[in-house]
Structures are given as C-alpha cells and as structure tokens.
Amino acid sequence: MEASSIIGAIVIGIVIGALGRLVVPGRQHIGILWTMLIGIVAAFVGAWIAMGLGVADTRGVDWIEWGIQVAVAALGVMLMERALVRR
Numbered sequence: 001m002e003a004s005s006i007i008g009a010i011v012i013g014i015v016i017g018a019l020g021r022l023v024v025p026g027r028q029h030i031g032i033l034w035t036m037l038i039g040i041v042a043a044f045v046g047a048w049i050a051m052g053l054g055v056a057d058t059r060g061v062d063w064i065e066w067g068i069q070v071a072v073a074a075l076g077v078m079l080m081e082r083a084l085v086r087r
Helices: 003-023 032-053 063-086
Strands: none
Touching (some): 003 032, 003 063
C-alpha cells in the first residue's frame, strides 16, 4: 500500500465514522477521536467483508461497500457507547 492509499483510507474512515454515528439514534457519549478510530477500523473491516461477498469492485460508486462500512461503524459506535456507559 502506498502512503496516499493509507491517507485516503484514513480520510474515508473518518467520514464512515461520522456517518455511522449519525445512523445510531440518540446522543452518543463518545468522543470524536473514538468516532474517527471506529470509522477507520470499520472502513477496513467493511472493505474486507465486501471483498468476501464479491461486491467490493462494482461499476461507479461502490454503494454496497459503503453501506457495509457504515453499518459496521454504527455497530462499533453502539458497542463503544455501551462499553463506556457500563464503566
């Protein structure tokens, strides 16, 4: 992977994290850094899942892959929220 690919993945991950947080209803009591980290991880995990399902490379915008990534990010935000609330 080139440096530009990694930087692009991080930027996309931040966007994915923000979208995942918007999907989760109610107010989340996690910080923006946690949201960004969850988004970055969700971008990589979602891309891996999309490759496994064979929908990673489609014509035009990869809406299915983005949807999977946002769903993984929303799940990550919910899990992090619950983990922090239990403390």
